[in-house]
Amino acid sequence: MQRPPTFPALAVLGVLVLTACGGGDDQDQDGKAPTTPTDVTAQAGSATSVHVMWQAATDNEAVTGYEVFQADKKVKSLPATKTMVDVDGLKPRTDYSFTVRAKDKAGNLSKPSPVITVTTPAPTPEDHKPPTDPSGLKGTLDGDRAVGLSWRAATDNTAVTSYDIYQEGSRIHSVAGTETTAKVTGLRPGTVYTFTVRARDAAENSSADSNDVDLTTPAGKGDGPSTAPTALKATAEKGSIVLSWKPPKADGAIESHELYLNGKPATTIIWGAMPKGDTATYTMTVTDPPGTRYSVKLRAKLPDGKWGDFSAQRTVVVR
The missing domain is CATH 2.60.40.10 (Immunoglobulins)
Known part of the structure; x- marks a missing residue:
């Protein structure tokens, strides 16, 4: 039986020492705070909640998060990817004020944004009727x-x-x-x-x-044309969903698409050769009960073997 290799104890000790001593180079000496978040708004979403939004701040290194204050009390901490939040548990018919501060990796906080005030509306007890659709x-x-x-x-x-x-x-x-x-x-x-x-x-x-x-949105500098399928339609039939779309233009045949349901890959649609014409179709069998809601999107495998951009998403309800 082959034994696993062994290493001299001195070499291992050297690795541990280097690891322990190397942390000094990673310490953040940044003393510059991020810019102040701008365009802060506060909108009463209900009698007990307020929706706060703002434009992203910038930093000489990177903004790592935001802190939302109601008066002088911090009520929310968010990652840098979030620039909106719902503040719940408020009182109806009450005035509230909010500010937002940005934070960086070193813990530097920006100056507070200008104070934004909002008044929650009166409650509407026993209201179970939703608004009409926009x-x-x-x-x-x-x-x-x-x-x-x-x-x-x-x-x-x-x-x-x-x-x-x-x-x-x-x-x-x-x-x-x-x-x-x-x-x-x-x-x-x-x-x-x-x-x-x-x-x-x-x-x-x-x-x-x-x-x-x-x-x-327009392609960035140096980017080629969009590789997303277009004109996606999803129609619910009894026991199935019928999809149709236009595959992207490419230098060569596109022989497969990947179908996503509710944000997750569901199946790969493969043809030996693309269907004639500029429109592809696919019928998906569904066994979920009527009223089940699906979100559908897809992307094409390009001739170079890479996946292209996603199509627009469609929502369809099982009949």
């Missing part, structure tokens, strides 16, 4: 990292207190119930985004989704 959602590109959205107002038996903007099923922004426009920033160039809007009232009842709108 309609006519439209979007326009604003440079390569932002979009503008607009829609027709929803109605409610009491009042619409806010509109929530969703990107592929995740809430990314909120505006007051008196607004019917929103600007979404911090997007990536050359990416397909699918947006929907929901209306919400003071009792936290949410409407269903508005129509969806797809927007593709």
Whole structure:
């Protein structure tokens, strides 16, 4: 039987000493604080919650997180990737003030943002009726990292207190119930985004989704054209979902696509050769009960063997 190799004890000791002594080079001597978060807003989402948002701060090294204060009390700590948060457990018909501070790896805190005040509305007991769906959602590109959205107002038996903007099923922004426009920033160039809007009232009842709108941000410098499938449609039939889309243009045949359901890979659709014409179709059998909701998107395997960009996402309900 072959024995495992052994190492001289001195060599191992040397490794331990080097490891223990090497930490000094990694210590952060950064004494410069991040910039102050800007464009802070606070919107009452219900009688007991407030939605706080802001624009990302910058730092000479990197911003690692944000701290949200209600008056002088810290109520939320967030990673650097988050620039919005819901503050719950508040009192109805009460004035609140909020500030936000950015933090870096060395623990430096920015100056507090300007104070933003908001008043929570009166409660609406026994209100279980959601607002109507926002309609006519439209979007326009604003440079390569932002979009503008607009829609027709929803109605409610009491009042619409806010509109929530969703990107592929995740809430990314909120505006007051008196607004019917929103600007979404911090997007990536050359990416397909699918947006929907929901209306919400003071009792936290949410409407269903508005129509969806797809927007593709321009490619960044040096990037080629988008490799995302386009014109994806998902139609529910009894016991199945029928998909159709246009594969991306590429230098060679595209023979397979990867299908994602609810954000997870479900199957790979493979053809020996691409179907004739510029539209591909696929029928997926489903066994879940009627009313089950699916989110669907896909991406193509390019001729060089790499996966392309994701298509826009579609939502479909089993019949």
